[in-house]
Amino acid sequence: LGGRAPEAPLPFARRVSERLRHKHRPITPHDYEALVLEAFPSLYKVKCLNHTRLAAGMDRELSPGSVTVVTVPNLIGRTGHNPLAPYTSQATLAAVADFLRPLVGPFVKVQVKNPTYEPIRLGFAVKFKPGHGDLALSIARLKQEINAWLSPWAFEAGADIVFGGAIHRSTLLHFVERRPYVDFVTDFRVTHLGGATVADEDSLVARTARSILVSAGDHDILPVPDKVSP
Numbered sequence: 001l002g003g004r005a006p007e008a009p010l011p012f013a014r015r016v017s018e019r020l021r022h023k024h025r026p027i028t029p030h031d032y033e034a035l036v037l038e039a040f041p042s043l044y045k046v047k048c049l050n051h052t053r054l055a056a057g058m059d060r061e062l063s064p065g066s067v068t069v070v071t072v073p074n075l076i077g078r079t080g081h082n083p084l085a086p087y088t089s090q091a092t093l094a095a096v097a098d099f100l101r102p103l104v105g106p107f108v109k110v111q112v113k114n115p116t117y118e119p120i121r122l123g124f125a126v127k128f129k130p131g132h133g134d135l136a137l138s139i140a141r142l143k144q145e146i147n148a149w150l151s152p153w154a155f156e157a158g159a160d161i162v163f164g165g166a167i168h169r170s171t172l173l174h175f176v177e178r179r180p181y182v183d184f185v186t187d188f189r190v191t192h193l194g195g196a197t198v199a200d201e202d203s204l205v206a207r208t209a210r211s212i213l214v215s216a217g218d219h220d221i222l223p224v225p226d227k228v229s230p
Helices: 009-022 029-039 090-103 133-150 169-177
Strands: 043-050 053-055 058-059 066-073 107-113 116-128 164-168 182-192 203-205 211-215 220-223
Touching: 009 066, 029 043, 029 053, 029 066, 029 090, 053 107, 066 090, 116 133, 116 169, 133 169, 133 211, 133 220, 164 169, 169 182
Parallel strands: 066 107, 116 211, 116 220
Antiparallel strands: 043 066, 053 058, 116 182, 164 203
């Protein structure tokens, strides 16, 4: 059905257990997430936010009776998406909302939305260890590894996507310094993009429960001149 593979015994047992649990009537956030993922295999992850409603361009996280379901599409075998910030099509969002509304109570207001992606851009000067090849290739390799560390789901099948949360500036610096081909780093800067842009804070905190901290894709990396020492 819908291009799905035949159901194996383990997924079948899990689906039946979940059906016995929620009886096709979502009550808890987990019920919403399980129902939507089962009905829409094109989705990679679903996050249900209780008492949350998007109104006037703002996430209102103290709205009793409101439920916001946030979806992330599955990018395997798909093109035309930004893997660092994948968005679900408006048609799929509408289909998910239409699927949920008959299942919830009459006083529950359901919204289905995309996440808010908050890019993180690093800027620094770097000195590479001798014998690690071309300078431009080393910078490109470092950018790729930063992207894979900040947005692992874009590079590794099955990697989790974390909503909310925070990343410490010291953790980012430690990651860069621990690359085996990096000698040292200077002038390290971090910029939290999206909404009110913030630069060089000790902790980069997601602004809403619907937000996902992601890599900006490109980073300002310059080589340290040979005459400069750490």
